[in-house]
Amino acid sequence: MKDAPLVNGRNRRSRSSELALETSIRVLGFSTIAFVGLIFLFLLREGVPVFFEVPPGSLFSSRWYPTFGIFGTLPLIAGSLLVTVLSIAIALPLGVATAVFVREVAPRWAREVLKPIIEVLAGIPSVVLGFFGMTVVAPLVRDLLGAPTGLTAFSGAFILAYMALPTIISVAEDALDSVPRGYRDAGLAMGATRWQTIWRVVVPAARSGILTAVMLGMGRAIGETMAVMMVTGNAAVLPTSLQAIFRPVRTMTATIAAEMGEVARGSTHYHALFGIGIILFVVTFLINLTAASAIFRVRRKGGLR
Amino acid sequence: MAALAAALAAGCAGRHEAPAGPDASSRPAAASIQDTGSDTLVNLALAWAERYMEENPQVRISVTGGGSGTGIASLINGTVQIANASREMSSEEIAEAKKNGITPVRFTVALDAIAVVANRQNPVSGLTLQQLSDLYTGRMTRWSEVGPGTGPVVLLSRESNSGTYVYFLEQVVRLGNAESRLLFSPETLLMPSSQGISSEVLQNPNAIGYDGLGYVTPDQKVIAVARSSAGPYVAPSARSVLDGSYPIARPLFMYTAGEPSGAVKKYLQWVTGEGQSLVRDIGFVPLAGAGEAGR
Numbered sequence: 001m002k003d004a005p006l007v008n009g010r011n012r013r014s015r016s017s018e019l020a021l022e023t024s025i026r027v028l029g030f031s032t033i034a035f036v037g038l039i040f041l042f043l044l045r046e047g048v049p050v051f052f053e054v055p056p057g058s059l060f061s062s063r064w065y066p067t068f069g070i071f072g073t074l075p076l077i078a079g080s081l082l083v084t085v086l087s088i089a090i091a092l093p094l095g096v097a098t099a100v101f102v103r104e105v106a107p108r109w110a111r112e113v114l115k116p117i118i119e120v121l122a123g124i125p126s127v128v129l130g131f132f133g134m135t136v137v138a139p140l141v142r143d144l145l146g147a148p149t150g151l152t153a154f155s156g157a158f159i160l161a162y163m164a165l166p167t168i169i170s171v172a173e174d175a176l177d178s179v180p181r182g183y184r185d186a187g188l189a190m191g192a193t194r195w196q197t198i199w200r201v202v203v204p205a206a207r208s209g210i211l212t213a214v215m216l217g218m219g220r221a222i223g224e225t226m227a228v229m230m231v232t233g234n235a236a237v238l239p240t241s242l243q244a245i246f247r248p249v250r251t252m253t254a255t256i257a258a259e260m261g262e263v264a265r266g267s268t269h270y271h272a273l274f275g276i277g278i279i280l281f282v283v284t285f286l287i288n289l290t291a292a293s294a295i296f297r298v299r300r301k302g303g304l305r
Numbered sequence: 306m307a308a309l310a311a312a313l314a315a316g317c318a319g320r321h322e323a324p325a326g327p328d329a330s331s332r333p334a335a336a337s338i339q340d341t342g343s344d345t346l347v348n349l350a351l352a353w354a355e356r357y358m359e360e361n362p363q364v365r366i367s368v369t370g371g372g373s374g375t376g377i378a379s380l381i382n383g384t385v386q387i388a389n390a391s392r393e394m395s396s397e398e399i400a401e402a403k404k405n406g407i408t409p410v411r412f413t414v415a416l417d418a419i420a421v422v423a424n425r426q427n428p429v430s431g432l433t434l435q436q437l438s439d440l441y442t443g444r445m446t447r448w449s450e451v452g453p454g455t456g457p458v459v460l461l462s463r464e465s466n467s468g469t470y471v472y473f474l475e476q477v478v479r480l481g482n483a484e485s486r487l488l489f490s491p492e493t494l495l496m497p498s499s500q501g502i503s504s505e506v507l508q509n510p511n512a513i514g515y516d517g518l519g520y521v522t523p524d525q526k527v528i529a530v531a532r533s534s535a536g537p538y539v540a541p542s543a544r545s546v547l548d549g550s551y552p553i554a555r556p557l558f559m560y561t562a563g564e565p566s567g568a569v570k571k572y573l574q575w576v577t578g579e580g581q582s583l584v585r586d587i588g589f590v591p592l593a594g595a596g597e598a599g600r
Contacts, residue, residue, distance in 0.1 A: 063491060065465070065488055065489075066465060067465045067470070068488065075491075134501070134504055134505075135504065135508075138508065139508045139509075142508075142509060148456070148457040148459050148511050149494065149505065149509055149511065149512065150509065151494060151505060230497070233494040234464075234494060234495040234496065235491065235492050235493055235495065236491055236495075237491050248492070248494050250495070254497075258464045258497050259464065259465065
């Protein structure tokens with residue numbers, strides 16, 4: 001009985017410090033949201049005027065000559081999407097296969113060697129990869145595929161795939177890691193081979209995590225600027241046929257990076273570049289939203305992670 | 306562009322005013338030079354001014370852009386000592402200056418030449434301005450249409466924000482015709498840097514590009530350019546730029562109000578002498594002699 005006030009006092013103290021901690025964490029959490037909101041507001045303020053200065057018909061036309069007041073953003077949007085989708089098409093099979101190998105197949109020592117190497121891969125600066133793309137990948141693409149120039153959407157996608165791979169591998173590997181051992185044991189106990197267990201049981205069980213990996217990789221790819229600017233050729237041509245994969249494209253990010261430096265503040269061109277920023281923001285937001293909703297759906301169904 | 310130049314000039318002036326402040330009170334003989342004009346020249350003029358003020362702290366030079374016309378108008382009104390111009394003064398402007406009692410004196414301070422470059426394997430050695438225009442507008446898309454080469458033409462250009470882009474468009478793509486509405490072909494690859502152009506030209510036998518002569522490296526093939534098919538085909542060099550035989554080039558001028566004296570005279574002597582070592586870094590061609598020596 002005598003001890004009771006003391007216990008209460010300690011409780012109160014720990015409760016108040018907990019409250020302070022909780023509040024500060026909450027403030028930090030909400031400030032992140034606030035920052036995103038403020039960035040979007042800034043983008044809107046600088047970019048929205050273009051939607052009034054340039055009629056929507058010509059804003060989504062297929063010619064981009066900003067120096068002469070022609071602001072057709074369609075080739076830029078299509079260029080970004082083409083490069084991103086291509087890069088994921090290259091990176092997804094490679095990334096998932098690598099993750100499966102590292103997590104399920106490789107012996108312990110190989111895993112210990114591979115994991116840090118993959119992480120080092122993530123740390124290579126994009127300008128270095130861009131230089132590699134310009135001097136190694138582009139000539140190869142031209143010589144092997146007979147394209148007029150090696151600076152193509154494909155070269156860009158190749159470099160981007162390389163950049164998205166570490167993200168995809170580590171997140172997919174985490175997803176595989178969280179599949180309970182029982183699933184594998186059950187698969188093998190049913191008489192499935194190791195390959196069948198991996199392909200039919202483990203990978204499907206981790207599919208939401210793999211989807212997250214792909215979305216994160218996609219986010220990285222669509223926002224990447226430097227490497228893309230160096231290897232895609234930056235010609236604002238609307239990709240209309242399959243051949244366009246092996247032709248130059250101009251992405252939204254490269255356009256902003258290349259032109260923002262010299263543009264006169266407050267001009268239509270300036271607003272147009274921020275308008276592209278808004279489009280980029282919205283596209284990235286939609287990708288993340290799709291990823292999130294897919295994950296929630298799987299969770300509700302009782303999938304993992 | 307003008308706003309940017311003004312901001313740069315303001316920034317530059319501000320930076321140099323701070324250390325000059327106490328100096329000015331103890332040594333009041335500080336000379337001040339106003340230098341206004343061409344946006345093409347503004348970066349070079351700023352580089353010159355900054356270096357000169359480092360070496361001669363008693364001189365204060367403020368540089369602003371605004372365009373050749375603005376600079377010349379200020380010179381005629383007597384508000385500046387030096388006007389930067391990327392063109393010659395017109396006879397009307399000279400007459401107007403004389404009416405104000407000012408005789409403009411022209412100094413050629415640097416050369417702005419644009420070299421057309423291609424891969425060394427490319428057999429084409431000369432092109433006319435008309436052919437360059439046809440190539441860059443996309444009217445001709447294969448090398449066989451302009452000469453001995455084969456294969457598709459890959460057009461390289463600087464990004465649309467560079468002064469070189471605008472100059473090339475006006476002088477070559479539009480052939481100097483102010484009425485022309487011609488534009489670069491949308492297939493043109495816009496390279497973010499000179500390095501991008503040179504690396505693609507080095508690797509790709511189909512490529513054709515252009516850049517300031519100061520940026521051309523010896524491993525690229527420089528195409529000789531002719532005004533018409535009758536020739537002559539002239540390769541860019543300090544001499545052919547200076548005597549006007551190379552068609553895609555222009556001298557850059559500084560005009561002074563009357564024969565310069567004192568600080569202005571010393572400054573211009575430095576600019577056309579020692580100062581030429583800065584010209585190549587900004588992407589222009591130094592005056593004869595310094596031009597072909599290279600680095």
